[in-house]
Amino acid sequence: MINVNAAVVRTKGGQFELEELILDQPRDHEVLIKVVACGVCHTDMVVRDQKYPVPLPMVLGHEGSGIVEKVGSGVNRVQVGDHVVLSFGYCGVCHNCLNARPFYCDQFYEHNFKGSRLDGSCTHHTHENEPVGGVFFSQSSFGTYALASESNVVKIRKDVPLEIMGPLGCGIQTGAGAIINALKPEVGSSVAIFGAGAVGLSAALAALAIGVTTVVLIDINDDRLAFARELGVSHTINSKSEDPVEAIKCLVPQGISYSLECTGRPAVARQAVEALSIPGICGLVGAAPMGAEIILDINSLLFGRSVRGIIEGDSVPSEFIPQLIELWRAKKFPFDKLIEFFEFSEINEAVEASESGRVLKPVLKIQSY
Amino acid sequence: MKTMNTLRVNAFRKPMTLENVKLPDIGEDDALVRVTASGVCRTDWHLWNADWTWAGVNLPIPTTLGHEIGGVIEAVGKNVKGLKTGTRITVPFNFACGCCSHCYSGEQNLCDEASWPFMLQGSGGFSEYIRVPNATLNCVPLPENVSELDAAALGCRYMTAWRAVVNKAKVQGGETVAVIGIGGVGLAALEIATALGAQVIAIDNRDDRLAKAKKLGAVVTINNTDLSVEETAKKLRSLNNGRGVKASIDAVGISNATLTALECLDKGGRMCTVGLTSQEDHGELNIPVDKLVFSEWSVSGSLGNPHSDYPELLNMISAGRLSPSQHVTRQISLSEVQSVIDQMPDFEVDGYVVITKFD
Numbered sequence: 001m002i003n004v005n006a007a008v009v010r011t012k013g014g015q016f017e018l019e020e021l022i023l024d025q026p027r028d029h030e031v032l033i034k035v036v037a038c039g040v041c042h043t044d045m046v047v048r049d050q051k052y053p054v055p056l057p058m059v060l061g062h063e064g065s066g067i068v069e070k071v072g073s074g075v076n077r078v079q080v081g082d083h084v085v086l087s088f089g090y091c092g093v094c095h096n097c098l099n100a101r102p103f104y105c106d107q108f109y110e111h112n113f114k115g116s117r118l119d120g121s122c123t124h125h126t127h128e129n130e131p132v133g134g135v136f137f138s139q140s141s142f143g144t145y146a147l148a149s150e151s152n153v154v155k156i157r158k159d160v161p162l163e164i165m166g167p168l169g170c171g172i173q174t175g176a177g178a179i180i181n182a183l184k185p186e187v188g189s190s191v192a193i194f195g196a197g198a199v200g201l202s203a204a205l206a207a208l209a210i211g212v213t214t215v216v217l218i219d220i221n222d223d224r225l226a227f228a229r230e231l232g233v234s235h236t237i238n239s240k241s242e243d244p245v246e247a248i249k250c251l252v253p254q255g256i257s258y259s260l261e262c263t264g265r266p267a268v269a270r271q272a273v274e275a276l277s278i279p280g281i282c283g284l285v286g287a288a289p290m291g292a293e294i295i296l297d298i299n300s301l302l303f304g305r306s307v308r309g310i311i312e313g314d315s316v317p318s319e320f321i322p323q324l325i326e327l328w329r330a331k332k333f334p335f336d337k338l339i340e341f342f343e344f345s346e347i348n349e350a351v352e353a354s355e356s357g358r359v360l361k362p363v364l365k366i367q368s369y
Numbered sequence: 370m371k372t373m374n375t376l377r378v379n380a381f382r383k384p385m386t387l388e389n390v391k392l393p394d395i396g397e398d399d400a401l402v403r404v405t406a407s408g409v410c411r412t413d414w415h416l417w418n419a420d421w422t423w424a425g426v427n428l429p430i431p432t433t434l435g436h437e438i439g440g441v442i443e444a445v446g447k448n449v450k451g452l453k454t455g456t457r458i459t460v461p462f463n464f465a466c467g468c469c470s471h472c473y474s475g476e477q478n479l480c481d482e483a484s485w486p487f488m489l490q491g492s493g494g495f496s497e498y499i500r501v502p503n504a505t506l507n508c509v510p511l512p513e514n515v516s517e518l519d520a521a522a523l524g525c526r527y528m529t530a531w532r533a534v535v536n537k538a539k540v541q542g543g544e545t546v547a548v549i550g551i552g553g554v555g556l557a558a559l560e561i562a563t564a565l566g567a568q569v570i571a572i573d574n575r576d577d578r579l580a581k582a583k584k585l586g587a588v589v590t591i592n593n594t595d596l597s598v599e600e601t602a603k604k605l606r607s608l609n610n611g612r613g614v615k616a617s618i619d620a621v622g623i624s625n626a627t628l629t630a631l632e633c634l635d636k637g638g639r640m641c642t643v644g645l646t647s648q649e650d651h652g653e654l655n656i657p658v659d660k661l662v663f664s665e666w667s668v669s670g671s672l673g674n675p676h677s678d679y680p681e682l683l684n685m686i687s688a689g690r691l692s693p694s695q696h697v698t699r700q701i702s703l704s705e706v707q708s709v710i711d712q713m714p715d716f717e718v719d720g721y722v723v724i725t726k727f728d
Contacts, residue, residue: 319470
């Protein structure tokens with residue numbers, strides 16, 4: 001029996017309330033993590049607002065980093081004391097998992113959004129023995145301790161600051177991976193990124209890191225665009241005051257072969273496709289409400305333009321997260337510039353700061369180490 | 370107590386013995402499989418002959434050989450998912466762990482903790498029953514119209530040819546490909562490349578094998594008996610519009626064959642070798658590396674086949690586009706295996722030999 005202080009959402013659209021809960025001991029192939037920090041990601045709010053059918057009450061949080069506290073039986077990939085980043089859950093044996101595509105696992109929903117273990121058992125209970133949803137992204141990291149699966153725990157080196165690494169488990173790898181793993185723009189090519197949030201800016205940093213020479217950021221927030229320019233992007237466009245498709249044609253006469261849609265807005269997705277050169281490919285990353293549709297012009301697409309959806313940056317976390325850390329160490333991927341820290345008790349302020357656009361990547365500092 | 374027949378290697382290069390032993394115990398993550406078809410392969414001979422120690426392969430003695438398995442699940446441990454008594458299965462090229470860097474990258478054939486049936490007690494295929502460790506990962510259910518005989522024939526040679534042709538040499542429909550050595554692997558490589566729509570040139574030093582190659586769809590056959598590597602490559606070009614081939618497969622491993630596979634390439638060509646050498650070459654080969662640079666040749670090695678690529682291979686067999694079992698020339702009993710092993714050094718074994726009787 002483990003006492004955990006966790007942030008619980010009990011009502012649709014409600015606040016995150018810190019509660020004292022009881023967490024299960026780690027079972028076979030489970031790992032108990034002392035959570036040092038956890039990022040706040042848009043998907044946490046999507047679930048809080050019940051835009052996805054995830055049962056409440058629930059302990060959310062899915063960008064956790066921390067230290068292995070205890071291991072269940074059969075765990076041999078990590079040991080007590082290891083520094084780890086937690087990423088998404090997956091089954092490991094379906095055709096996609098076997099083919100290095102755990103991000104398209106047949107059971108992705110069950111391992112990330114179900115709210116309980118696969119066998120239906122709950123990991124969190126109140127002191128009155130009322131069950132509370134957990135296993136969110138196989139971690140539920142808005143808590144002093146988290147229970148993860150051996151498969152979604154990524155061991156990292158100990159000589160890097162653990163408190164900045166949690167977001168690599170979702171938002172950062174989603175943006176960076178969309179570029180590095182999925183779109184793979186060539187050295188010397190050009191990319192347009194729609195949406196200068198944490199995902200879009202991670203993508204921009206990744207594009208710059210791998211030798212893309214023209215990186216265009218499109219957003220409606222001038223502060224974010226100014227920050228993007230500080231990070232080194234070559235062009236910014238405020239789509240409130242100009243048509244991005246026309247602006248790109250002027251700014252980049254040779255055309256943009258790759259674009260990334262990070263807003264989840266159908267109209268923006270259309271722009272991201274229209275902005276492409278011939279041929280070109282648009283990656284869709286932004287999460288939209290269930291049932292949202294995009295209208296596309298067939299004749300525009302016909303000329304070698306493609307659209308593809310990308311989940312979690314097509315990342316195999318145990319391979320990609322250490323790679324991103326090495327890029328960061330080499331000072332080629334300063335993703336930590338997106339981070340602002342909050343105390344765990346300030347979780348609602350952190351969420352508000354993210355939603356208002358003031359903070360790109362809030363990270364809750366939970367336990368010291 | 371239930372017992373079973375198993376063939377044991379008790380000493381290198383000595384006749385194997387047929388023994389009646391206790392069934393292997395299985396753990397929570399394992400499966401007990403009743404073997405119904407089990408292939409006999411040149412690899413089994415190499416291991417029995419104490420070869421490949423230069424490549425770090427050390428067969429534990431005593432052990433049971435055999436690694437080309439078609440069977441039926443008899444029992445599963447409590448943690449095993451997706452399999453039950455009666456499920457017909459095959460076992461991939463190697464047992465994998467599922468959680469190392471290579472397994473995560475879809476290359477279970479390169480698993481850091483890879484093991485083979487003959488390296489573990491109670492898992493070698495020359496046996497009535499075997500234990501498959503980490504069975505959820507390491508048992509591949511067979512589609513309805515793929516038999517256990519297909520699975521055993523598919524064995525190590527056929528799946529090795531599959532990866533070499535499809536994923537390493539990356540043969541594309543319409544290309545001309547040379548296959549050197551029409552033994553177990555070469556025959557499969559020829560069939561697979563042809564099924565992909567490639568034009569295959571088969572090279573061997575035996576007419577009976579080349580006749581078989583022709584029947585399987587080779588567009589050109591070349592007997593390279595008494596021909597040097599250069600002469601063979603020249604002959605190929607004379608029969609291929611003056612050009613080398615885009616891709617080639619060395620399905621033998623003896624240096625003469627590997628060099629032939631290289632010299633037959635056009636500029637920019639891709640050679641994949643799956644052959645392994647013998648006591649003569651001891652794992653080493655000299656290649657004309659400057660020629661490689663000037664011609665932009667690429668050379669790859671290929672090992673077995675990862676779990677991730679089984680569905681495609683089984684789909685081809687299920688759809689009737691590939692038929693590994695057509696190459697089965699003999700179905701034998703356990704007690705006849707040694708006689709087949711004894712024919713291996715002189716390359717006298719014709720086609721695939723599969724054990725279907727376990728006494």
